[in-house]
Amino acid sequence: xxxxxxxxxxxxxxxxxxxxxxxxxxxxxxxxxxxxxxxxxxxxxxxxxxxxxxxxxxxxxxxxxxxxxxxxxxxxxxxxxxxxxxxxxxxxxxxxxxxxxxxxxxxxxxxxxxxxxxxxxxxxxxxxxxxxxxxxxxxxxxxxxxxxxxxxxxxxxxxxxxxxxxxxxxxxxxxxxxxxxxxxxxxxxxxxxxxxxxxxxxxxxxxxxxxxxxxxxxxxxxxxxxxxxxxxxxxxxxxxxxxxxxxxxxxxxxxxxxxxxxxxxxxxxxxxxxxxxxxxxxxxxxxxxxxxxxxxxxxxxxxxxxxxxxxxxxxxxxxxxxx
Amino acid sequence: xxxxxxxxxxxxxxxxxxxxxxxxxxxxxxxxxxxxxxxxxxxxxxxxxxxxxxxxxxxxxxxxxxxxxxxxxxxxxxxxxxxxxxxxxxxxxxxxxxxxxxxxxxxxxxxxxxxxxxxxxxxxxxxxxxxxxxxxxxxxxxxxxxxxxxxxxxxxxxxxxxxxxxxxxxxxxxxxxxxxxxxxxxxxxxxxxxxxxxxxxxxxxxxxxxxxxxxxxxxxxxxxxxxxxxxxxxxxxxxxxxxxxxxxxxxxxxxxxxxxxxxxxxxxxxxxxxxxxxxxxxxxxxxxxxxxxxxxxxxxxxxxxxxxxxxxxxxxxxxxxxxxxxxxxxxxxxxxxxxxxxxxxxxxxxxxxxxxxxxxxxxxxxxxxxxxxxxxxxxxxxxxxxxxxxxxxxxxxxxxxxxxxxxxxxxxxxxxxxxxxxxxxxxxxxxxxxxxxxxxxxx
Numbered sequence: 001x002x003x004x005x006x007x008x009x010x011x012x013x014x015x016x017x018x019x020x021x022x023x024x025x026x027x028x029x030x031x032x033x034x035x036x037x038x039x040x041x042x043x044x045x046x047x048x049x050x051x052x053x054x055x056x057x058x059x060x061x062x063x064x065x066x067x068x069x070x071x072x073x074x075x076x077x078x079x080x081x082x083x084x085x086x087x088x089x090x091x092x093x094x095x096x097x098x099x100x101x102x103x104x105x106x107x108x109x110x111x112x113x114x115x116x117x118x119x120x121x122x123x124x125x126x127x128x129x130x131x132x133x134x135x136x137x138x139x140x141x142x143x144x145x146x147x148x149x150x151x152x153x154x155x156x157x158x159x160x161x162x163x164x165x166x167x168x169x170x171x172x173x174x175x176x177x178x179x180x181x182x183x184x185x186x187x188x189x190x191x192x193x194x195x196x197x198x199x200x201x202x203x204x205x206x207x208x209x210x211x212x213x214x215x216x217x218x219x220x221x222x223x224x225x226x227x228x229x230x231x232x233x234x235x236x237x238x239x240x241x242x243x244x245x246x247x248x249x250x251x252x253x254x255x256x257x258x259x260x261x262x263x264x265x266x267x268x269x270x271x272x273x274x275x276x277x278x279x280x281x282x283x284x285x286x287x288x289x290x291x292x293x294x295x296x297x298x299x300x301x302x303x304x305x306x307x308x309x310x311x312x313x314x315x316x317x318x319x320x321x322x323x
Numbered sequence: 324x325x326x327x328x329x330x331x332x333x334x335x336x337x338x339x340x341x342x343x344x345x346x347x348x349x350x351x352x353x354x355x356x357x358x359x360x361x362x363x364x365x366x367x368x369x370x371x372x373x374x375x376x377x378x379x380x381x382x383x384x385x386x387x388x389x390x391x392x393x394x395x396x397x398x399x400x401x402x403x404x405x406x407x408x409x410x411x412x413x414x415x416x417x418x419x420x421x422x423x424x425x426x427x428x429x430x431x432x433x434x435x436x437x438x439x440x441x442x443x444x445x446x447x448x449x450x451x452x453x454x455x456x457x458x459x460x461x462x463x464x465x466x467x468x469x470x471x472x473x474x475x476x477x478x479x480x481x482x483x484x485x486x487x488x489x490x491x492x493x494x495x496x497x498x499x500x501x502x503x504x505x506x507x508x509x510x511x512x513x514x515x516x517x518x519x520x521x522x523x524x525x526x527x528x529x530x531x532x533x534x535x536x537x538x539x540x541x542x543x544x545x546x547x548x549x550x551x552x553x554x555x556x557x558x559x560x561x562x563x564x565x566x567x568x569x570x571x572x573x574x575x576x577x578x579x580x581x582x583x584x585x586x587x588x589x590x591x592x593x594x595x596x597x598x599x600x601x602x603x604x605x606x607x608x609x610x611x612x613x614x615x616x617x618x619x620x621x622x623x624x625x626x627x628x629x630x631x632x633x634x635x636x637x638x639x640x641x642x643x644x645x646x647x648x649x650x651x652x653x654x655x656x657x658x659x660x661x662x663x664x665x666x667x668x669x670x671x672x673x674x675x676x677x678x679x680x681x682x683x684x685x686x687x688x689x690x691x692x693x694x695x696x697x698x699x700x701x702x703x704x705x706x707x708x709x710x711x712x713x714x715x716x717x718x719x720x721x722x723x724x725x726x727x728x729x730x731x732x733x734x735x736x737x738x739x740x741x742x743x744x745x746x747x748x749x750x751x752x753x754x755x756x757x758x759x760x761x762x763x764x765x766x
Contacts (some may be wrong), residue, residue, distance in 0.1 A: 002653075005643065005644070005645060005646055005656070005657065005658050006645045006656070006676075007411075007643050007645070007656040007657075007658050007737055008645070008656060008739075008742075008747065009742030010651075010652060010653050010654060010726070010728050010741055010743055011439040011651060011653070011675060011727075011728030011731050011732050011741060012645055012647060012652070012653065012654065012672075013333075013488060013651040013652060013732060014680060014731070014732055014734075014737065015330070015332070015732050017690070017733060017734075017735040018735050018737070019683055019686055019735045019736055021735070022735055023684075044612045055722075058434075058688065065692070068424075072683075073674065075683065077686075084451055114684075115684060116683075116684055116686060117684035117685050117686045117687060118684070119445075169662050192364045210689075245476045256660075258686045258687050258688040258689070259686055259687050263687055263688075263692050263700065263702060264692055264700070265687035265693075268689075307703070311700055311703075311719070312327075312692055312695070312698045312699070312700060313698050314573065314697065314698040314699065314720050314723060315326075315560065315564075315570055315573075315696065315697040315698045315723065316560070316570040316571050316575070316723070317570075317572075317573060317698070
């Protein structure tokens with residue numbers, strides 16, 4: 001054997017998982033919802049998504065180039081951030097808004113702290129909150145241009161968003177079926193609860209995310225709504241709370257962001273619990289009808305502490321040496 | 324009972340698990356290193372020009388923790404000099420010119436006692452005189468393990484898990500010499516005065532379980548357990564956990580969990596020493612890995628250069644990326660195939676060339692935490708070490724790391740976690756020694 005051999009540390013086998021595969025899973029899981037949005041709201045939904053994803057990737061590319069760092073757009077994390085940001089915006093938003101949002105998410109929240117893995121809050125959510133500076137644009141929701149539930153005989157007259165109704169202490173005018181199918185006003189990613197659930201399930205089955213955060217987040221909201229309904233029957237009220245706003249998107253796609261959530265199962269349960277408590281608290285008592293973004297961002301800030309408090313149980317801990 | 328964490332890698336055992344062990348003809352020159360075990364190197368008892376016989380003691384040490392070395396063939400000592408060693412270092416090596424006669428040393432004779440009359444001290448002496456070490460790959464001298472476990476254990480386990488991918492040396496031994504394993508296990512059981520000894524095999528080797536079970540009638544104290552296949556089932560700590568539910572305390576020995584674990588090949592070596600008086604002078608080596616033409620299980624003399632094994636298996640097939648001694652999860656890379664088979668060589672793997680997998684940034688996905696069988700948080704350990712916080716890493720359990728490689732196997736960022744932890748552990752040991760030295764200097 002006259003060739004040179006590679007010498008490296010063990011292990012010499014790798015399971016094959018790569019960061020960009022995980023990010024790709026998230027993009028795939030979000031695609032059905034994006035398609036439904038463009039069906040419901042027209043091509044503009046695709047346009048907003050394209051501008052948001054495109055600018056996020058471009059800003060990441062430019063920043064890394066300018067800072068003479070290796071380029072990281074291939075890890076697809078910027079694309080995920082861009083798409084999630086688009087899902088947090090209404091369809092009729094002026095197109096400069098997603099561009100500003102992407103800049104804030106990718107450059108300010110992520111790259112200035114060192115890039116993927118170093119940011120301490122979810123970039124897309126932080127950008128969304130930053131964009132509240134132009135709150136008129138963010139809270140003017142389009143009604144679905146096309147409402148296929150009409151053909152199914154469902155009631156589809158939309159006025160305020162379902163969350164605004166809940167906030168006012170009344171059940172929304174939409175039926176629960178419409179809520180599930182996406183025929184309601186709201187952000188792109190707030191509409192099609194069923195497809196978001198399917199996407200979340202896909203991620204769970206693929207092992208891309210684990211069950212703890214979505215279950216404890218949604219479970220906490222469900223239990224609290226069931227115990228303290230503000231309108232209608234407890235079960236009905238609970239279902240409306242679960243299907244309204246960005247809760248499903250938040251619980252499966254935003255709160256589960258690896259970088260900004262705890263690493264242990266116990267920590268994830270606590271994190272989801274905190275997100276759920278804060279969401280209900282803000283929805284009920286806050287000045288703004290939706291609390292999912294804020295609750296996740298606040299819990300993001302506690303991740304370091306939660307990680308520290310929920311270290312896994314070490315093998316052989318507590319035992320005594322006898323020799 | 325199961326242990327937390329672990330992984331299910333592709334086992335790749337099919338290439339050799341059905342192949343009978345073939346004897347590899349001993350080469351003309353054998354390179355017998357004086358260090359093939361954990362502990363002090365042995366000191367040569369022979370000089371260049373001396374005639375040696377097969378099984379003759381050629382190196383020993385008076386140190387506490389050490390193992391004896393014997394001549395694997397008969398012939399003449401040609402030189403004693405540093406030579407490439409599987410550890411990557413150059414180690415003092417006794418080079419023996421094989422005379423091809425395999426003349427057995429006069430002192431090699433069966434144990435005169437009946438197995439039921441063997442005392443514990445005699446068993447310890449038997450293991451010591453035969454140079455038996457942990458044959459699973461750890462290389463801990465068996466006589467020291469025996470002595471340290473004496474009177475402290477209530478569970479005796481025989482490790483036939485062989486959880487490393489590719490390796491089938493123990494598997495073949497269980498299929499081809501089950502009686503010899505059970506006999507050795509029974510010797511251990513008698514000497515420890517235990518009622519039973521449990522032979523633990525992963526359930527992906529049902530034929531090995533059956534082969535052992537077929538002989539159980541002759542060994543009423545023995546029992547075969549099929550454990551779920553999961554890496555690192557064969558780790559001493561985890562096999563104890565899986566069978567008894569007990570955890571060996573951090574930094575302690577199996578005896579602290581009232582257990583002793585011996586490898587199946589260690590048992591077979593005890594049998595050989597008892598029945599024939601033969602010390603460890605050969606062992607089964609799995610030659611496999613995807614870049615070798617004919618994967619085989621070979622019975623090799625200790626001291627046979629790796630190049631001989633590769634040649635006997637038809638040479639390389641396709642471009643070779645790495646050559647490993649041991650399994651792909653914990654094995655060590657070889658850069659010089661002049662290095663020889665030693666007592667702990669369970670496998671020689673030729674892995675095909677692979678695209679390099681560059682490290683990217685940790686994304687905190689938590690896969691390493693779920694995979695770590697020691698309950699550590701590898702990402703936190705890495706972070707501490709990257710920040711130069713050695714004490715912080717030690718507090719997080721750095722020294723508990725068994726370097727099994729599960730964390731690196733699952734890491735989507737391809738981080739070289741084990742390499743960092745290995746270096747960190749060495750630094751921690753050095754730092755502790757320095758602090759102890761400084762503390763004693765102050766007194």
